[in-house]
Amino acid sequence: MDDIMAIARSTASRVLHIKSLYFLLAVGVGLMATGQLYGEISAGMSQEYSMELGLMLVGLTGILSALVACFDLPRELREKTMVTLLSKPLGRDRYLVGKFLGVCVITLVTMGIMGASLMVLTSQSGGYRPNLEITKGIILLFAGMVQFAAIGILMGTFLGEWLAAAVTLLIFWASYAMGGVILDASGFPGFLCYLLPNFRVMDVKPLIAINAVIDWTLVGNGVLLAVLYSTVMLIIAGLIFRRKDIA
């Protein structure tokens, strides 16, 4: 376990050294703050709009952080740092799991910062939005990003950096778009709904915006789905990565 944690820590530490990450976080918090100005143009629904915008920015930060998963493996292969690491008594599966956990930690940290900022800004604006419901929403968004990161790791095992990112984003878009047809999961697009992650069911922004209560069962199911889906993705990634020549 120590070797997996070492890889996870190294991955997270590298991302934390990217200065543009802090710039993006600052821009995100700034945009969230501007949501408070919507009172002028939202026909009295500024609280709802700013909450939805805030959660959207939390999700966007999650996507940008989880995208590291697509870039990290091909980058380490190109820069040949992977050669040094895999010459150690470290199984390739464990290396992948370490990378995945590192990306999840970074995603959690950045989404956590954005989520905390959203809660502070909401409380400052005086509108009633229970922090517990916001937390549930962020947990579900994070569960979606965990699946996103696992797909990114899988793509990174056999595609180049940009192609892996493009395909992962395409899968994200397709999964999000198909979320609406999951209830009628028969026929061609329906079975894809079971293969692709369903990000839409994890998107509870509109519900939180209207002060609805999010059921813990939904949160639990979302987390369980994320764990199962990511495990399957990582197993497939491991099978591919084991056969890969680290040239």
Place this chain on the structure above:
Amino acid sequence: MADSIIETNGLTKIYSRWLGYSKIHAVEKLDLAVRAGCTFGFLGPNGAGKTTTIKMLLGLIRPTSGNGKILGYPLGDQAAKAQIGFLPEEPAFGRHLKAKEFLNLCARLSHVPKDIRAQRVEEVLKTTGLADRANHRLGEFSKGMVQRIGIAQTMLHDPELLILDEPMTGLDPAGRREIKEIIQGLASKGKTVFFSSHILSDVEELCDYVGILNRGRLILTGQLGELLGGAGMEVTAENVPAALLEKVEPHVTGMQKSGNQWTFQVVNAAISDKIKNILADAGGSNIQANRVQQKLEGLFMKTIETDDNQARKESGNG
């Protein structure tokens, strides 16, 4: 070889391109044996297959066919890797990491026990002369320092076998000297050092065994002293009568006079003994026979040239 630490049998790597229409034979039927405790120089021109071979030994590249054992384990086995220190060609490590952080990461991955990890990191930093750079980021390191930190990470877990891919490339003479001293130090501790290099004078200085790879095939391997001693013998004598030279000439491959001394080149010890007897019978004095040591560079060039010529003949272009 009974006590081989590295052993390969018919190890082959063929890269397929364009759905198999184009094939590159990087390594072909490599039978290699490296004795435990020796310093083995793995030589070959660019593209000969040295790095591919090393990566196959470490399980980073899957062989197309053939197999091998390293420290008694199959190639790429984690138990073997735990006893191997590897320096890649043109090493690249996380630029954001400080030297100490990087070595800590490597120590964790190499299963160095937590209680001695910090001590081992300090030790290897000291051995490689980087103790004062422990808290500097690797991105600030010069090429020589990167090479030294690369060597440092190979030594963390006190491995039995060190595999160094071009450890001296790109270093200035002082840097090369430092790396050579480190390798000599490791060899003196009984470690097996297997390294590839283009710098033949360094190999000649450090290695007791060499293997020469060309076009993916091992074309020469053996003890360095024996390989370099195969250039024949020289017999020297003084006061050689001029009339004797005609009698000696058919047996020698060359002869020179310097002052009162004649030097005769012969192909082997038997002929050298025959010449010695002829010279002694004719009244020659101060007669001595010595084995001629050729330089590794000469042996390398000759071996590669012969192999290339043979390949040209075989392909019908020569």
